[in-house]
Amino acid sequence: MKYKSLAHMNCALAQALEVVGERWTLMILRDAFFGARRFSQFQKHLGISKNILSTRLNRLVEDGIMTRHPAPDGAHQEYLLTERGMDLQPVMLALMHWGEKHKPNPNGSRLIFVERESGEPIQPVSAMSRDGRRLSGRQIKATAGPGLDETSRRQLERRHPVAR
Amino acid sequence: MKYKSLAHMNCALAQALEVVGERWTLMILRDAFFGARRFSQFQKHLGISKNILSTRLNRLVEDGIMTRHPAPDGAHQEYLLTERGMDLQPVMLALMHWGEKHKPNPNGSRLIFVERESGEPIQPVSAMSRDGRRLSGRQIKATAGPGLDETSRRQLERRHPVAR
DNA sequence: CAGTATCCTACGTGATACTG
DNA sequence: CAGTATCACGTAGGATACTG
Numbered sequence: 057m058k059y060k061s062l063a064h065m066n067c068a069l070a071q072a073l074e075v076v077g078e079r080w081t082l083m084i085l086r087d088a089f090f091g092a093r094r095f096s097q098f099q100k101h102l103g104i105s106k107n108i109l110s111t112r113l114n115r116l117v118e119d120g121i122m123t124r125h126p127a128p129d130g131a132h133q134e135y136l137l138t139e140r141g142m143d144l145q146p147v148m149l150a151l152m153h154w155g156e157k158h159k160p161n162p163n164g165s166r167l168i169f170v171e172r173e174s175g176e177p178i179q180p181v182s183a184m185s186r187d188g189r190r191l192s193g194r195q196i197k198a199t200a201g202p203g204l205d206e207t208s209r210r211q212l213e214r215r216h217p218v219a220r
Numbered sequence: 221m222k223y224k225s226l227a228h229m230n231c232a233l234a235q236a237l238e239v240v241g242e243r244w245t246l247m248i249l250r251d252a253f254f255g256a257r258r259f260s261q262f263q264k265h266l267g268i269s270k271n272i273l274s275t276r277l278n279r280l281v282e283d284g285i286m287t288r289h290p291a292p293d294g295a296h297q298e299y300l301l302t303e304r305g306m307d308l309q310p311v312m313l314a315l316m317h318w319g320e321k322h323k324p325n326p327n328g329s330r331l332i333f334v335e336r337e338s339g340e341p342i343q344p345v346s347a348m349s350r351d352g353r354r355l356s357g358r359q360i361k362a363t364a365g366p367g368l369d370e371t372s373r374r375q376l377e378r379r380h381p382v383a384r
Numbered sequence: 385c386a387g388t389a390t391c392c393t394a395c396g397t398g399a400t401a402c403t404g
Numbered sequence: 405c406a407g408t409a410t411c412a413c414g415t416a417g418g419a420t421a422c423t424g
Contacts, residue, residue, distance in 0.1 A: 059243075060267070062243070062247070066325060066330060067247075067250075067319075067330065068315070068316040068317070068318075068319030068320040068323065068329075068330055068331065069246060069247065069250050069312060069315050069316045069319055070247065070319070071319040071322075071323035072315040072316065072318050072319035072322075072323070073243060073246060073247070073315070074323075075323075076315075077243045079223075079226070079237060079241045082233060082237060083226070083231075083233065083234065083237070086231075086233050089357070089362070090362055090375075090376060091376075101375060103224070120322075137357075140322055142356070142357035142358065143318055143321065143322065143357070144318060145347065145357040145360070146310075146314040146317070146318075146345045146346055146347060147311065147314040147315050147318060148233060149314075149347055149360075150310040150311040150313075150314045150345065151232075151233050151236040151237065151240075151311050152232040152233045152236065153232070153310070154232075154236050154307055154308060154310075154311060155231075155232030155233055155234070155235040155236035156232040157307065158235075158236075158284075158304055158307065159232065159235035159236070159238075159239075160367070161230060161367030162367070163366050163367040164365055164366035164367040165232075165365040165366070165367050166230060166231065166232055166364075166365050166367040166368045166372075167232065167362045167363070167364065167365055167368065168362070168363050168364070168365045169347070169360055169361070169362055169363075170360070170361055170362075170363050171349050171355060171359060171360065171361075172358070172359050172360060172361045173359070174349075175363075176349065176350055177350070178347050178348060178349055178350070178355060178360060179347075179348045179349070179350060181310050181314065181345055181346070181347060181348075182310055182345070183309065183310060183313055183333070183342050183343075183345060184342060184343045184345075184348070185335050185338075185340065185342055185343070186340055186341070186342070186343060188352050191335060191342060192306070193253070193301075193306035193307070193309040194306065194336070195335060195336050195337070196309070196313075196333055196334070196335065196336060196342060197333070197334055197335075197336040198253070198254055198331045198332070198333055198334075199331070199332050199333075199334055199339075200330075200331065200332075201328055201329040201330050201331055201332045202327050202328035202329070203324070203325030203326070203327040203328045203329050203330040204330045204331065208330075211254075211265060212254060
């Protein structure tokens with residue numbers, strides 16, 4: 057059997073996972089956020105096989121997450137994040153924050169994200185109300201939007217999203 | 221060859237991906253956030269094989285993301301999110317927001333997340349400065365914390381995290 | 385250095401039958 | 405209904421050799 061593609065699933069999460077759902081992909085993006093650009097940088101730092109890295113990078117380029125083009129010095133290629141790729145940063149921040157909290161290093165947090173200009177630490181990623189209050193998971197509810205299909209809409213209404 | 225475990229990788233992202241890095245896991249959590257509790261609810265809604273669902277749920281319970289116990293009516297088992305699991309909601313929100321933005325449904329957004337009490341839509345998940353300004357990817361920099369090892373620390377300093 | 389090409393393994397996935 | 409047990413399969417992942 058082929059893997060079921062999640063792509064048909066009229067679900068934003070499924071769509072996103074089609075792009076970043078593989079184990080190494082987010083790790084590669086992580087490195088890209090941290091300034092890696094060259095094939096060898098990704099490869100050494102991640103300890104990933106070259107063929108895997110190659111296919112992952114190619115797929116990221118296909119998906120519009122990264123672009124590949126010659127470096128200024130002309131000697132090699134560079135992989136750079138597109139805006140579409142930069143938009144994945146909240147995902148990475150959310151995952152890292154979870155990891156720091158629930159799988160901590162005994163010596164303390166490994167990375168601290170700061171505002172580039174001021175150097176001041178940023179807030180952990182969280183849901184926020186319009187007026188800027190941090191919201192916990194249970195304070196949030198999903199409601200049907202115009203793009204939701206009838207079956208999902210019914211399911212959503214029948215249950216009590218995230219109570220308990 | 222066994223898959224390389226990412227667990228040894230002194231990286232919060234890797235640790236998080238060890239837990240939610242598989243394709244179906246976040247989809248299951250999605251359903252849990254939306255109120256699914258019973259095996260059959262997950263199964264029908266996701267269209268996933270029972271054996272896969274079973275192993276995924278078991279692993280989530282092992283990892284402390286969900287708990288399993290008899291339902292109030294005593295007739296069946298329930299899977300409920302723990303706090304540790306609820307803490308993954310920002311990850312899901314971030315992914316869904318990305319999916320809605322970059323892989324939209326032509327009819328409009330599928331789900332709209334609102335504050336439970338007021339019904340008012342929440343903000344899209346984003347990095348935020350201490351004083352509540354939304355920050356774009358390029359405005360953020362990662363710096364070494366006490367838990368970071370020497371090699372990663374050097375790499376981080378040598379590069380220019382997320383410029384360009 | 386930056387990949388591509390081979391070849392291999394095992395894990396994630398899948399269909400389905402079976403059990404209490 | 406809520407799973408467990410089989411059995412099968414493809415793909416992600418892996419080691420390594422090769423090319424420009």
